Amino acid sequence: MDFSLAHILAARRRIAGIADATPLVPSSLGDRFGAEFLLKLEIVQPIGAFKLRGAVNAIFNLPADVAGVTCCSTGNHGRGVAYAARARGVKAVICMSHLAPTAKIAGVRALGAEVRIVGQSQDAAQAEAERLVAESGLTDISPFDDPDVVAGQGTIGLELLEARPDLDTILVPLSGGGLAGGVAVAAKRINPDIRVIGISMDRGAAMHASIQAGHPVEVEEVPSLADSLGGGIGLRNRLSFALCREHLDQIVLVSEEEIYRALQAIYYEDRIVCEGACVVGVAAVMSGKVQLTGPSATIITGRNLDMRVHADIMAGRDVVLGDHIVKGHRYEP
Numbered sequence: 209m210d211f212s213l214a215h216i217l218a219a220r221r222r223i224a225g226i227a228d229a230t231p232l233v234p235s236s237l238g239d240r241f242g243a244e245f246l247l248k249l250e251i252v253q254p255i256g257a258f259k260l261r262g263a264v265n266a267i268f269n270l271p272a273d274v275a276g277v278t279c280c281s282t283g284n285h286g287r288g289v290a291y292a293a294r295a296r297g298v299k300a301v302i303c304m305s306h307l308a309p310t311a312k313i314a315g316v317r318a319l320g321a322e323v324r325i326v327g328q329s330q331d332a333a334q335a336e337a338e339r340l341v342a343e344s345g346l347t348d349i350s351p352f353d354d355p356d357v358v359a360g361q362g363t364i365g366l367e368l369l370e371a372r373p374d375l376d377t378i379l380v381p382l383s384g385g386g387l388a389g390g391v392a393v394a395a396k397r398i399n400p401d402i403r404v405i406g407i408s409m410d411r412g413a414a415m416h417a418s419i420q421a422g423h424p425v426e427v428e429e430v431p432s433l434a435d436s437l438g439g440g441i442g443l444r445n446r447l448s449f450a451l452c453r454e455h456l457d458q459i460v461l462v463s464e465e466e467i468y469r470a471l472q473a474i475y476y477e478d479r480i481v482c483e484g485a486c487v488v489g490v491a492a493v494m495s496g497k498v499q500l501t502g503p504s505a506t507i508i509t510g511r512n513l514d515m516r517v518h519a520d521i522m523a524g525r526d527v528v529l530g531d532h533i534v535k536g537h538r539y540e541p
């Protein structure tokens with residue numbers, strides 16, 4: 209599938225005024241890391257996460273007579289689609305399973321979207337979205353495997369390189385690869401020598417397993433502190449797999465214990481509250497898995513987290529993730 213910097217430049221014009229250009233701020237962790245370390249704060253987007261960029265770009269690029277949009281997401285993508293649809297004045301139906309937490313359902317409803325609750329799994333919710341496409345002519349907005357979505361996320365790469373043309377490395381949280389693919393295309397078209405590293409948790413890293421296998425594969429989804437990075441890349445992936453395979457210099461995996469410590473570090477050192485998914489880049493450097501070789505940036509992708517879990521981690525308590533216990537650890541600078 210054809211995808212280029214021109215898509216990302218067009219996305220920037222389309223999303224301006226709805227999704228924000230976000231601040232890039234220095235982290236005090238840079239002293240410890242031996243290089244300047246910058247944080248791109250997507251947590252200040254109106255929905256608290258970068259996914260608004262891709263959703264706005266996709267929904268504002270639909271024809272004027274569009275019947276409405278749908279998607280299956282309990283997380284940041286569902287919020288982004290709901291917000292963007294309201295901004296464009298089109299109907300949105302977000303499909304979720306009965307397992308979706310009530311707070312997340314309420315969050316999406318508060319953005320004006322209809323929530324349809326079906327079945328006991330993500331697959332059942334996806335089947336409902338597909339039924340709405342077939343029966344009501346709604347357009348299904350993919351969270352990562354759509355050129356307009358990838359282009360929207362890629363605008364972060366433009367902003368990073370414009371603010372800091374001297375960036376040496378960008379560390380990107382990686383799940384379905386829409387973010388990493390878009391950011392890598394933008395950054396490397398501007399500076400072909402820049403290093404772009406994707407980072408996932410070591411339990412259920414679908415893009416990493418797929419690139420190793422040479423084609424999209426399924427992985428078992430298990431609970432993680434980086435819950436926004438869970439889920440597959442789609443066995444019929446059209447775009448994000450190819451972009452990540454071609455443009456990422458490396459994929460690094462971090463453990464739940466490393467994510468736990470990185471959440472503490474970014475809170476105690478930089479006073480930032482964010483999801484586990486955001487700190488995988490911090491965790492990769494803290495653990496020594498990535499060495500910084502010049503000014504570097506990571507993307508603090510979202511802040512829609514369970515504050516009780518966050519409070520437990522800040523207090524150094526154990527966190528139970530299904531059958532895995534992340535051992536508590538008091539923060540020491």
Ligand SMILES: *Cc1c(COP(=O)(O)O)cnc(C)c1O
Pocket residue numbers: 257259283284285351352381382383384385386387388436437483485486509510511
């Ligand atoms: C979706 C998401 C990611 C990963 O983005 P992909 O495009 O799926 O790789 C990272 N962090 C947060 C908070 C997200 O919601």
